[in-house]
Amino acid sequence: MEKKYFDPKDLRKFGKITELQEEMGTKFFDYYNTVFKGDTALTEREKALIALAVAHTVQCPYCIDAYTSASLEKGADEEQMMEAVHVAAAIKGGAALVFSVQMMNHAERLSM
Amino acid sequence: MAIKQKSKSLKARGNNLSDSFFQLNVLNGKDIVDSKFPGFGDKIAEIGHRPLKTNPVEIFQLNIGKLCNQTCSHCHVDAGPDRKEENMDRATLERCLQIIASVPTITTVDITGGAPEMNAHFRWFVEEVSALGKQVIDRCNLTILCANPKYHDLPEFFAKNKVQVVSSLPYFSKKRTDSQRGDGVFEDSIKALQMLNAVGYGKEGTGLELHLVYNPSGAFLPGSQESLQAEFKRQLKRKFDIDFNMLFAITNLPIARFLDYLLESGNYEEYMQKLVEAYNPGTVDGLMCRNTLSISWDGFIYDCDFNQMLDLKVASTSQHIDDFDLDALKDRNVVVNQHCYGCTAGAGSSCGGEIA
Numbered sequence: 001m002e003k004k005y006f007d008p009k010d011l012r013k014f015g016k017i018t019e020l021q022e023e024m025g026t027k028f029f030d031y032y033n034t035v036f037k038g039d040t041a042l043t044e045r046e047k048a049l050i051a052l053a054v055a056h057t058v059q060c061p062y063c064i065d066a067y068t069s070a071s072l073e074k075g076a077d078e079e080q081m082m083e084a085v086h087v088a089a090a091i092k093g094g095a096a097l098v099f100s101v102q103m104m105n106h107a108e109r110l111s112m
Numbered sequence: 113m114a115i116k117q118k119s120k121s122l123k124a125r126g127n128n129l130s131d132s133f134f135q136l137n138v139l140n141g142k143d144i145v146d147s148k149f150p151g152f153g154d155k156i157a158e159i160g161h162r163p164l165k166t167n168p169v170e171i172f173q174l175n176i177g178k179l180c181n182q183t184c185s186h187c188h189v190d191a192g193p194d195r196k197e198e199n200m201d202r203a204t205l206e207r208c209l210q211i212i213a214s215v216p217t218i219t220t221v222d223i224t225g226g227a228p229e230m231n232a233h234f235r236w237f238v239e240e241v242s243a244l245g246k247q248v249i250d251r252c253n254l255t256i257l258c259a260n261p262k263y264h265d266l267p268e269f270f271a272k273n274k275v276q277v278v279s280s281l282p283y284f285s286k287k288r289t290d291s292q293r294g295d296g297v298f299e300d301s302i303k304a305l306q307m308l309n310a311v312g313y314g315k316e317g318t319g320l321e322l323h324l325v326y327n328p329s330g331a332f333l334p335g336s337q338e339s340l341q342a343e344f345k346r347q348l349k350r351k352f353d354i355d356f357n358m359l360f361a362i363t364n365l366p367i368a369r370f371l372d373y374l375l376e377s378g379n380y381e382e383y384m385q386k387l388v389e390a391y392n393p394g395t396v397d398g399l400m401c402r403n404t405l406s407i408s409w410d411g412f413i414y415d416c417d418f419n420q421m422l423d424l425k426v427a428s429t430s431q432h433i434d435d436f437d438l439d440a441l442k443d444r445n446v447v448v449n450q451h452c453y454g455c456t457a458g459a460g461s462s463c464g465g466e467i468a
Contacts, residue, residue, distance in 0.1 A: 012385075039339055072328065074335040075343050077285050 011062045045074035052081060053088035115255060116295035117183040121192040122369060129372050130190060132423040138375070139366065139450040147381045149388045152452045159393045163445035164402070166415070169438075171404040172212055173222040173463070175417055176200040176234065178409065180226040181259045184280075184293045186327055188367040188421050191226040199226075200409040205237050207433045208407060213244055215438060222404075222463065224251040224417065229263060242273040249276045251325075251463075254304035255297055267311045276321045277313060278360070278463075279305070282329045284347040292329040305354045314355040323358045325465075331379035333386060333458055334361035337466040360465030363387075365418050365454035387453040395460030398467035401446045407433060415446045417463070424449065 018025030036047055048070040055063030071081050122130040129135055137143035156164055175189065177199030183192035212218055221241045228234055228250060241248050250270065257266050270277055281301055282292045289298035305322075309315065314322035324344060328334050341359035348354040364370045366384065374380040401415040405426075411433040414420040424447045430437040460467030 039336070043339060044336060045339060045343065069332050072330065072332045075326075075340045077283060077288055079285070079287075 006061045008062075008065060011066060014062075043074075045071070045076050048074045049076055049080060049084040053084040056085050057088045057092050115182060115259075115297055115300065117193070118185045118292075118294050119183055121178075121183060121190045121194050122372060123190055124192070124194040127372065129368060129375075132421065135367060135371060136422060136449060138371065144375060145380055147384065149384055149450060149453070152448050152450055152456075155391060155453075156393075156396055156448070156456075159396060161396055164396070164399070164448055166401070166442070166444050166446060167403050168217045169215065169403060169405050169441070170217055171220045171222055171400070171463075172208070172215075172218045173224060173404055173406045173417060174200065174205075174208060175224050175226070175406065175408055175420060176205070176228050176231045176237075177226045179230045180253065181230070181256055182227070182253055182294055182297060184253075184369070185373055186292055186329075186364050186370040188365055188370060188418060189226060190368040190421070195226065198409045199231055200233070200411075202233050204409070204411045204433065205233050207411065207436075209237070209240050209244075211433060211436050212241060212246060218246065220247045220249060222249040222251070227253050227256045229256050229266060235269060238269075238273050238275060242275070247276060248273060249278055252277050252279045252304075253293075254279045254281065255300040257304040257307055258300040264307075267307045267313065270308075271311045271313065271320055274319065276323070277308060278323045278325060279308075279356075280325045280327070281305075281344075282327050284344055284351065288329045292327070302352050302354070305348070305356070306352065309353075309355055314357055321358075322356045323360055324356050326359055326361045327364055331374060331377065331383045333390060334363055334461075337361040337459065358465070360463070361459075361461070362463070362465060363454045363457055363461035365451050367418055367421050367451055384450075384453070387457045390457035391453060392456055392458060392460060392468055394468040395456045398460060398462070399446075399455055400462035400464070401455075404463075405441065413441070418451055418454070419447055419449075422449065422451065 015029070018029070036044070038044065048067055051063065052067035052071050055067050068081065119125070134143060138145060141148040153162060156162065178189055178191045178195035179193070179199055180191035180195070181193060212221055223238070225231070229252065238248055238250070256263055281289065283289050286298040289301065290296065308322055311320070312318035313320045326334060326340055326344070334340065337359060340361055344359050345356070348356070366374055366380070374383050401419070404416055406414040406417050406420050408414065408420050413426045413431055413433065414424065415426055425431045426441065427445045427447050428440045430440040455461050
């Protein structure tokens with residue numbers, strides 16, 4: 001059998017996780033659907049763009065497909081979507097770089 | 113600015129998909145693709161709609177021709193500048209006028225195309241229908257207003273006849289609009305909207321209604337109409353000082369050039385799956401096919417414009433306006449097929465936008 005990871009069709013099977021642990025799975029999907037449903041304090045479009053940005057930082061291919069579609073459906077355009085990814089990248093890059101302060105502190109401690 | 117056409121029509125290209133029978137075979141998994149989806153007829157049977165029956169006719173929709181100044185990549189009519197043959201003649205329009213006058217339940221006359229304004233009898237017909245006291249809707253691609261000086265006074269003409277203008281604008285940015293409709297379309301569409309605003313369209317208190325139609329520019333479904341409307345209003349006002357009344361979010365149906373796009377781009381199966389999964393039984397009561405008659409350029413009668421393009425005539429002994437018989441069309445069974453999933457997906461879709 002061919003072994004492969006990240007088959008896009010697997011996303012459609014996501015709901016099946018409840019078959020092995022119904023209560024937890026159901027609670028997760030209830031919560032998930034509550035988060036994304038409707039314009040609340042954030043609009044559905046804003047939530048989709050945040051999800052798209054987070055999808056890139058957690059590098060989840062299913063989430064990237066799903067929230068690219070969702071962002072388009074909710075009326076975001078490609079420029080906004082790319083900006084959202086830049087926001088994620090800036091935070092992720094910044095998070096790496098800010099540790100350089102620790103590196104600088106430690107280097108200073110060790111140096112004459 | 114001259115519009116750069118996306119392509120020629122499927123018909124001009126000799127593409128198999130210009131044949132409605134071929135399209136139906138694709139939709140039913142008998143050609144090109146072998147993917148099968150649950151039958152739409154079976155799906156609505158689950159909620160007691162086998163057959164799907166009509167209500168009294170309220171909307172008389174005429175597709176008065178396939179001639180258009182644009183060749184949009186999603187067009188279910190396969191309209192374009194090369195479709196010069198299929199346009200409604202004066203005699204057919206006169207017969208339609210008699211029917212409209214004789215059926216009191218018809219409140220709205222919805223004129224579409226192609227670019228309906230390019231039909232030589234368009235203005236005469238609008239004036240006649242307007243004189244009957246019926247609401248006229250013109251489905252306008254906007255750029256026609258800028259296409260030629262002879263169309264520049266259309267906003268005044270529309271205003272004089274209190275025509276409701278329903279305009280296509282897939283997005284408030286050039287990239288998304290031009291990718292669907294042709295380079296240069298966005299710029300001319302904005303100009304046209306400003307021309308319509310200038311005579312009072314979309315402005316509060318004038319009674320001149322200007323609605324926009326949002327079609328997704330690709331293989332995805334429209335989001336919430338209310339939310340899209342709010343975003344379009346904000347952005348069009350901010351960027352171009354444009355006002356409009358409502359935004360209708362319409363799902364692209366897998367017919368003609370949109371079907372061709374789905375197949376060519378490898379998106380067909382996924383898109384159909386999305387439509388099927390998004391099936392919403394709450395939309396069935398409000399489907400436009402149930403209170404509409406759709407008339408083709410050559411006078412045949414259909415349940416809707418989509419059935420018209422697939423050549424699925426009404427299930428009635430009265431299939432042409434020359435044999436128009438209201439009794440034979442009453443309580444008829446709507447002809448359904450797999451494309452109908454497009455109108456029942458999510459919040460539903462009709463010529464007036466969301467249903468549910």
